[in-house]
Amino acid sequence: MTDTIAPPVAQTSLPVPSALPAPEPLVQRRLLQTQIPGPRSVELQRRREAEVSGGFGVTLPVFVEQASGAIVLDVDGNQLIDLASGIAVTSVGASAPEVVAAVAEQAARFTHTCFMVTEYDGFVDVAAALNRLTPGDHEKRTALFTTGAEAVENAIKIARTATGREAVVVLDHAYHGRTLLTMTMTAKHVPYKAGFGPYAPEVYRAPMAYPFRAPGGPERATEDALARLEEIVLTQIGADRVAAIVAEPIQGEGGFIVPSPGFLPGVAEFARRHGIVFIADEIQTGFGRTGRMFASEHEGIVPDLITTAKALAGGMPLSAVTGRAELMNAVPPGSIGGTYAGNPVACAAALAAIEIIERDDLAGRARDIEHQVLPRLQALAAQTGIIGDVRGRGAMLAMELVKPGTTEPDAAAAKAIAAHCHAEGVITLVCGTFSNVIRLLPPLVIEPELLADALDVIEQAVREHAVQSAEAGA
Structure with missing residues (x-):
């Protein structure tokens, strides 16, 4: 009796969807289409609260559609300058093509x-x-x-x-x-x-x-x-x-x-x-x-x-x-x-x-960022009286907020300044044992003009808070 070999069974597979085209890189500029957070982000935030553990905090309750370089695009069409880099992660820029x-x-x-x-x-x-x-x-x-x-x-x-x-x-x-x-x-x-x-x-x-x-x-x-x-x-x-x-x-x-x-x-x-x-x-x-x-x-x-x-x-x-x-x-x-x-x-x-x-010598780019940012923060400290210390190296820079004329930590000032920056489309982070430090962690590939725009927003936030503090203490 001759053995017979069954013909191979045809393999079935699910259809593979064609790859979606990569989105175009975002233009590296700040753009506000709505208030921050916008209506779509607010809607998604309600869903998050219904589904996600409350143990996760959030710095800025906006939902992201796309990010590239030093810009984050949210679901409401706002383009935010990223001075957080996902907490020092996207140093080469968000979604670097390579x-x-x-x-x-x-x-x-x-x-x-x-x-x-x-x-x-x-x-x-x-x-x-x-x-x-x-x-x-x-x-x-x-x-x-x-x-x-x-x-x-x-x-x-x-x-x-x-x-x-x-x-x-x-x-x-x-x-x-x-x-x-x-x-x-x-x-x-x-x-x-x-x-x-x-x-x-x-x-x-x-x-x-x-x-x-x-x-x-x-x-x-x-x-x-x-x-x-x-x-x-x-x-x-x-x-x-x-x-x-x-x-x-x-x-x-x-x-x-x-x-x-x-x-x-x-x-x-x-x-x-x-x-x-x-x-x-x-x-x-x-x-x-x-x-x-x-x-x-x-x-x-x-x-x-x-x-x-x-x-x-x-x-x-x-x-x-x-x-x-x-x-x-x-x-x-x-x-x-x-x-x-x-x-x-x-x-x-x-x-x-x-x-x-x-x-691309991004360590050198970090030094360039320090040279651009540190003098502006130091001048701001000297002019406003609410920044006790400016410090950092490269693109890891910070200002410590204090009550005017003291070294007493001012967590409320840091919170208010960060909130002002967020409302104007600049992502900043608060840190420190006393929660009174604004830290800057831009991607190392950030363009000088974009960084200058972000610094303008930070300066405005600090100056306005300094005036409010002076008025409150008068």
Whole structure:
């Protein structure tokens, strides 16, 4: 009897819709068609409130239709100048064409396999780029994850495994994330920690060298903060129990605080002396944001481990821990990772974003932004009397609002000034331990004329509030 082979069964598939044409890039100018938020955004906001957890806050309740460069187009046709960059994420500009193309090409090939199941070269390519770009010429290894908090938490796991120690030291005003461990490491109670206790154990806090609010004055900020940190570690914790000291080279959510000169090098040297891993949290400061590829470079700091995210992948979720090979290899196989860690689409976006940052010298563009913005903010501070401090580096700049003639934080002023900017089509963010800091995080590709327009709006907002404050106090 002859075997017969059944003919192949025809495979059926759903029809694949043709790709929609890419929208034209937005003209880079501010345009208001309605009040902010407009009627369509208000309508969608009501639906959001009926469907989404109230635990999500919102800075500006507008719904986005499109974004490109430094402009956000909302569903009411308003074009807003973006001085937030999705909190320092879209440094290469929103929907950068190279990033979009890389995402589309990779998504068409495969969107996911899990790197711990089957591998792909994009993961390795991103690791190689980070090993090359991060400070120091020592041998490095990189691990990829998804969120900034995940990177920080894994850096702590690596430091604890490598040292055999448990304690972690962080700084006043720090922000490191929203997971249990990183929330514990974060300084500000509301909204990040309230009601979420008990907190993770073995996390200790030391002073930050915050020049504007240093108890002994800015000239003593470094000396006093270092002395206090050493005292806490040596007498209260025990240096032989400390796995890591974690610091943001410029503090983000805490108020864009630039440490006084010499503080971070002093912390790094103290850590080395006692066998403590020094971790630089560069999640907000990395990839050209401060005028150098990494903010640690401003004072020649070479961290043992460095965490990155945000601008790494041009808007896609990707984070990393990069550091000394002997530390990164101290953890056993299978002990770190994650289902979506180093997703292939995000890796493709990262490679495109990194190429743009290097090719177009976006760190240099950040320095240009500083030169354009800082003098205007400093003049505004001198003329209005409600700005206690202007600070920052590159395109990570801020002004701290205070009650006139004092250093008392004025959260109401920051809120009112931000609201004025929002109403005029400029997206700004409030931050700081005392919620009194306006921070500016424009895309590094923002055009000078567009940035000047945004600064005009900010200046008007500050001046009007200063007049109102003077009238109220008269």
